Amino acid sequence: MTQTRSLWEHGVKTGIIGGVAVLVIALVGMVESFHRRDIIAEVITMGQVLLLIGGVFIGYIAAKRTGSDESLAPGLNAVIGSSVTGGFLAFLVIVGRLINLRAVLVNASPMLYKLLTLGHKGVAGIFIILLIGMGCGVFAAALFYLPRLTRRVIILSLSSMIIAGVLQDLIRPVIAAWGPVAVVSEWLFTGNGLTVSGSISIVILIAVVMTAWALKGQDIKSGYGNLSGGSQRGIKISAFFMLAVVLLALPHILGLFLSEVLTIVGLYVLLGLGLNIVVGYAGMLDLGYVAFFAIGSYVTAVLTSPELGFFSLTFWQALPFAVVLGIFFGVLLGIPVLKMRGDYLAIATLGFGEIIRILVLSDFLRPWLGGAQGAGKIPKAAIMGYQFITPQQIYYLILAGCILVVFISLRLKGSRLGRAWMAMREDEDVAQAMGINLVATKLLAFATGAGFSALSGAIFASKLGSVYPHSFNVIISINILCLIIVGGMGSIPGVIVGAAALVGLPELLREFAEYRLLVYGAALVAMMILRPEGLWPEVRHKMELHAEEENNIGEPEPSTAT
Amino acid sequence: MFQRWKESITPTDIVMWLIGGTLLLMVIWGSVATLVAGKYTGRHWIDFVIFGLAQGSIYALIATGYTMVYGVLRMINFAHGEVFMSGPYTAYFVAAAMYRSDFLDKHPFTALFVIFVVAMAISTMIAYFLEKIAYRPLRGAPRLIPLITAIGASFFLQYMFRGLYGSGFQAYPVIKIFEGAWVIFGIRILKFQLVVIVAAILLMAALYSFIMLTRAGKAIRAVSEDKEASSLMGINVDGMISTTFIIGGMAAGAAGVLYALMFKQVHFFMGFIPGIKAFTAAVLGGIGNIPGAMLGGIFLGLIESVGPSLFLDGLGIPAPYQLKDAIAFTMLVLVLIFRPMGIMGERLAAKKA
Amino acid sequence: MNSHLGYGFNQQQVEFFNTVIQKGEELMKRILTLFIVLIAVFCLAMPAAAAGKGVVKIKKGEPVHIAYWFVISGPNTSLGMDTVRGIEIAIEDFGKKIKGHPIKLTGEDTGCGPEGGQAAATKIASDPSVVAAIGSNCSSAAKPGVPILWAAGIPSVSPSNTAPYLTDPKRGDGYSGYLRTCHNDTVQGAVAAQFAKDVLKVTSAATIHDGSVYAEQLAQVFAANFKKMGGKITAQEAVSPGDTDMRPVLTSIATGKPGLIYYPIFIAEGGHITRQGKEVSGLEKTKMMGADGIFSPDFYKAAGEAAVGMYHTSPDFSAFPAAYKDFLKKHQEKYGKKPEAPFHAHSYDAAMMILKSIDKVGVAGKDGSLTIDRMKLRDAMYATKGFKGMTGTLNCDKYGDCADPRIAVYETNIDNIKKGEMPTMPIWKPYK
Known part of the structure; x- marks a missing residue:
């Protein structure tokens, strides 16, 4: 029974x-x-x-x-x-x-x-x-x-077809811009949706590629493993250079709108890397991180905007001030919260974020900052007469910023300071006992994070051409926090993946605006339950989270559940 | 003696006190300037205080739920604002139906009772399933992970209710017996404000006695002290956590109806800002501490109501009420500078927050 | 050490091979670096994608593509949806076809903010098939968005941007392709002030804004005009979106004993102020006045019976030509309800203006194609004179202000609230 x-x-x-x-x-x-x-x-x-x-x-x-x-x-x-x-x-x-x-x-x-x-x-x-x-x-x-392989092939090929159908408006102009290949787009798409023949061919194409990879992929991997160290290095170097070439050519391949999406993702990568130092490395929960973004933007606006009419510096002249003031405020706001821990810190920083936004918006500071009307006519960045105006051009500016910040983050991570941060993250009291100066270490984390954020803010102001207080909502802080955790806390590639997933994807689906946040919320919950370590976790962090699972050998993780 | 004292003081402490002192001086200076200017009479001040108390008691009720969850799980339940929203938003339809059929005007108390029951039931249900689906699988995960889940759940619930009930505003019907004002000892007080304050006090008293006097309350307190130990003592930890969410949800649902009676409008976004305010109130009072949350809520409500007029008006700052949240958060930072664990957070200070 | 190289070679040979490999690697690195530098220079030097060709050629049977960029998410959704419906009805009235080509309408969400406006405008600009755009709703979205569209050669007509800046002579070249069919805020604020001073005969007033671009501007214009006419502004307060307890701020305003409170804000906060204004002592005799942002049935829901006797400034619907009745009928049939916000007719006019201008400048080819020069389209729209629209007679000036700025004042009575409908006849208008 x-x-x-x-x-x-x-x-x-x-x-x-x-x-x-x-x-x-x-x-x-x-x-x-x-x-x-x-x-x-x-x-x-x-x-x-x-x-x-x-x-x-x-x-x-x-x-x-x-x-x-x-x-x-x-x-x-x-x-x-x-x-x-x-x-x-x-x-x-x-x-x-x-x-x-x-x-x-x-x-x-x-x-x-x-x-x-x-x-x-x-x-x-x-x-x-x-x-x-x-x-x-x-x-x-x-x-x-069905056997595992067949199942994966079916699921993947069907889902690629669906994705192609959902993103048709984005894919079509990209293919169409490629001259001779444009015929493909006409064959794949009609005015509204895929054609029947197009969808079948996508399914078949993906299925063939998947099957081939499944059958031969292991050989290729082991073949690569058997290669000499020198050749492996050669392949790695050329792969790296290929990546560089792709990164440089990307905006021209993708066209105007996707480049715009890339620039937005790039700005969030900058922000995410900054917050990653405060939260991911140093373990201090900061919910008001948008404050420094606002400070970077507004310093740039005040120094460059003829509408406010105080100074009329160029973007490059204003940038150092923006970053330095960002760092200064990072320290200034860091001092009162030094003694606070955990959630007290979270709410105090959230308060800072709101205070900055409200002040910037207020009638009180309107003569200096423009109040609700914001400040406009912020000049675009220019190098030797080359102006960064369109998203495709601004992309390079942001790419340069990202590379710089990624480099600094990487160097900091292995440095003495970086290890001090991580020690502090694991246990403040033990770290102090080991001789780490908590005050200096904490303030340096705030300062670095604020500096990155202010840099992002300055580029944001120049990109948008005008700044409004409403751009610096508490939701931005929350979004940045989500992206570093979804990406994998403390992991640099994680931040990039997280930004692409949580900022880029919703931006691509702008026309479904009504349901964006609904799906976003559900995805956050599902993500945290199924994969708490993030999309691209830091190795050590992942080991901590999965230590138990590895000890008792269970069944392998279901990877097909999409 | 002096030597030891000197050693324990670092330059950052001095900077911190300087910042705190400056803020405090500004507050005092502003207050004196306002009082000297004499723009407001005594009656205005009394009005400000009553408005602040009414708003604050709602914050206090929501903050209680926040703080209880924090106590047992050590997590910020970001979605608590949505629990607060779900009840009154659903109960609106009941209220509107009763209003249309004249039931509300004929039997206001029965109708109110029904509204409260519906709202509390829905909020409780949402809170219960929230814990079961979103938080329970994450027991023992690093603390940031449930926070992100809570943020996600908050977005999801907001937009789910928007999708279900629409994005427009709905307005609670006017309940005639609570319209108008009473004059008590020469002080004019709006009827429903008094109702809200009294109801909030009763609810909080009930809640506090539940936690302090009943067996389940004792168990919840035990769980918030030490999960492992209480589990060893035969306490059903998961059950107690569920109970906490249920109670928090009930408080939030009741607070939601009081809020809807006071401000009439309900819509899908109504929980977000009160949620953040209640969180602030909970921290202000010392998070995890129930009387602290109540105190924090009232304090926050008062600051928001009285603060802009008292601190800023005399300084000649234009549009002081635009800065009311900035004042509230500045006061929060000020309190935390001198008492890093909140007003009543003494007990938790020894442990790790 | 590479073990399989070691077979049959002595130590020296192995080292030799290794140095060769290393040298080769370094050489490769150098070549690749050079390559990358070249590509970088090439990419940077390449002109921005030639999105704006200026001329759109539409093949036989393919649609003429018009895009809108409105707010279709968040709290201001009703404003966006109202304007979308105006366009849809205009396209139907136009006959759904233009010179034998169907009309295709697509849209993007601006979220009523600058970032959203920029992204939405970029998305439209990246589609070379778009002939013209309609939008945005919110001025803050238009500010960064319009220059992007115009850089791609797409002219844009807004039905509801009321910020003076956008048609200001000093606005800059990026806005040369921008027009609007709605009034400029300088008009509305002035009408409100005139009404307060001349008709209501109040001598003192207070303003409240909510920190939005629209409200702050309008409150400023009102205050400036009111002062100019000899009135006294007792307080210029502000609240924040999401505030619910307005009693403290109203109490503070009450100390100045203003004769009128002007609060040109949005529905939620406007509702709270209207309701709570009745409960604050000292404001019993104060008149309340809002603007077109709360001229909507949703506001009556929010404010309830407290809204009885309050005033609104809004476009004068009674001055609209007879065709407006037809429009309302079509709206009711098509969407099952009355318009939700005040800008549907302006949106209708914007769409009509674009369609008629396309009809004028479009050149039909022999193969059934249609060629539209977007510069000529822009010029044709700027040259609009005496255009009989749904909102009156439209005349575009050289900065793109096309509206027939008829702003009138309405008073709410108890019937309006009970039915949940806006008053249709204004009680006062500044023109004959």
Whole structure:
């Protein structure tokens, strides 16, 4: 008796959780608003894809969690899980047709029901939902029973097709700009979505590449390992140079908008590396980091803007002042919080961030800083007559800044100071006992972080041409903190990856503005639960987090769960 | 003796005191200048204080939830502001329905009771599942990780409710019996402000006695002292943490309804700023300390209401109320300079915050 | 040491090989460095991507692409959606086609801020098929965004940027492709001041802004005009977005005993001030006045019955031509509700102006293509005179101010609140 119960127990449980999740997705309006965009033109829309992915995912999880010896059990659970999820949606449609849910839930529109039932009325529509749910379950079960390699190939090739469909507006102009290759874009895309032939070819292409890599990749890796040290070094050097070439050519390959995204990511990399020193190296939780960004921007504005009319320096003349004043304020604000620990520090720094923003906005300082109207006409940076105006040009300025800051961070990390910071992060009292001067060490961390941030602020002011107090919201501080932790605390490549993921991706999806933060929030939670060490963790930190797992050899991490 | 004293003083301490002293002097100077100018009469000051108390008691109620969670988990529950928002936002629909059917005007107390129950139930549910889904898998992770989860959960909840109920504003119906003002001992006080203050005091007293007097409260205190030890004593640690979230959620839901009665508007973003303010209040009072959170909340409410007029008006600073948050945070820093563990954070000072 | 090189060679030979390898590596490094330097020079020297060709050629059957950049996320969403709907109705009224080509409308979100404005403008500028743009909603987004669009050769018409700076003679070349169909704030602030002084006969007033570009500007203009007319400004206060307890600031204002409080801010804070103004002692007789930012049914929800008797300055809908009634009918049919913000008609006019100008300057080719010179398009729009629009007769001056600035004053009564509808007839207007 208990045996049979446990057979389908996981399916039902997972199905209920999934059903609630899918209900939320439908009721916040995501499905309906994504329905306006086609993935494959006139075949399938983004909204439908979203629901199908949900259904399959739930089925797969149900199968995976079963863990029964019975070979049929996972498949059964997959089908049950997905069907239960479908049942929730069917229930929504039934209830929604009987009473007007719209008075409370604004997105429970007739349009949504029509979409869910594929336009069928009455009982037929309900059956269609259940049927599709079951179909998802069957597909999930099939995926589960397939060998690992095939499964990965299928998932990856399908998801690349979906990504190509979602990002069509970005991919199209990039390909189109490449002269002879432009034909490809016309073949792949129509005005709204992928063409059928295009989507099939993407799937096939990715599948072939994946299979080839899976079959031969190990050989290539071991081949590389067998090469002589000299040749390996040669390959590494040339790879490094290739990277440099790519970095330099990137804005010209990607075009205007993607370069703009790169510059925004770059600014956040600068900020992230600065905060990484304060939080990642020195372990001091700073929630008001945007203050120094604001100081960098405003110092630049005051020194250069003819609108405020105090000075009219060039960008390069103003930059050192911005950085030095940033550092000065870093120390000044650092002193009162020296004795505070943990969350007291967090709230005090958050306070600083807000104080700076409010002061900059205030009528009180308007004669000097421009108040709510901000300060405009900040000159662009220029070197020997070469001006950094367009995103493609500013990119180089920011790239140079990033390289400089990455270099400093790298050197600091291994230095005496860097090790002192990390000792302090692990345990302040022990660090002090070992002879580390806590005051100097802390203040240096604040100063360095503030300097990086002010540099970013100065570039930001020149990039935007005008500064407004509203750009220096507490959300920015929170965002920077999130990106360094999602990237991997204390890790320099982690900051770059984190910035790309948390700043670049949302920027690419600007047209889905309504749901950006919803997904962002959910992704943060999921990320922290599934991969607390971050996307590209620092080696030592990762070892700490996974020490237990390595001791008791469990099953390998599920890497296919996307 | 003097030698030892001299040794323990570092140059940074002196700078710190200088900063603190300067701030303090400015505050005193500003206050004296304002009082000398005589723009405000005694009645104005009394009004400011009452407004501040009413606002502060709401901060205090939210701060209690913050502080309790901090006590047991040592984490900043950034999403607490959203727990606070979810209850009254949902209960709005109940309130609106009762208003339309005239039930609210005929049986105001029953209706209020229903509103409170709905709001507290929803907030409690959100808090419970928040802990279960987002925080429980992270027990024992480094402290920054649950913080990020909390931030993520906060965004998610905000925009989930925006998606569910729409992005517009909704306004709570006016409850007639609470309109107008009473005059008590010659002091005019708005009826619902008094209601809010009294309700907040009652709720906080109930909460405090629950923590101090009941068995479960004792267990929660034990868990916040030492998780391992209390687990060895046979306390269900996870259960107690859940209980804490449930109680925090109830307090937040009640605070939310009081807030909605006072300010009428509800919308998806309404929890964010009170959340940060309550967090500030909790730190001000000494985080993890329940009476401290209450004190911190009231103190913050008073500073926001009285501060701009008292400290800045006399200095001739334009638009002083624009700077009210800056004043509040400056006072926070000032308090933390002289008492790095908050006003009542004595007990925690010995341990590691 | 490379072990497999060691076989059959003696120590010296091995060392020799190693030095050769090392030298080779160094040489390679040098060559690659040189290569990179060359590429760097090349990349920097390359002109910025030739996005702005000036001429858009549309093949047969392909659409004429017009983009909007509005605020479609965050607290000001209703403003953006209102203007989007204005464009959609204009396109339908135009017949959905222009010289045989369909019209394609896409949009980006500015989030009502400078960074968002810059990013949205860049995204539009990067698409060479865009003929013209409509936007932005918020002046702070327009400031960095407009020059980006114009650098790419895209002219932009805004339905709701009211900041004077954007059409100021000193604004700079980057704004040469910018026009607007809504009033300039200098007009609205002046109308409010005149009404207060001449009609309400108040001698003293206080202003409240919320630190936004729009509100601060308007409050300033009002105060300056009111003072010029001999009135007294008792206080110029400010609140912050998200503030709820306005009683302290109102109490502080009450000490000056102003005859009127002008608060040209947004819905949430405006609602709190309106409600709480009734509860603060000393303000019982003070008149309350807002601007077009809170001229919306949502504001009535927020303020409740406390809004009865308050005044608003807003575009004069009663002066709109008869066609406006038709517009409202279409709006109701298409979206199932009335407009939510005051700028839908301006948006309609912006779209119409663009479409008519395209119709004028577009050259149809023999192969069914359509060629549009965007410089000529810009000139055609700047030359607009006597254009009968939804908001009145539009005449563009040489800085792109095209509006027929009819700002009137409205008074709210109890019926408006109960129905949740804005008053339709102004109680006073400064023109005949």
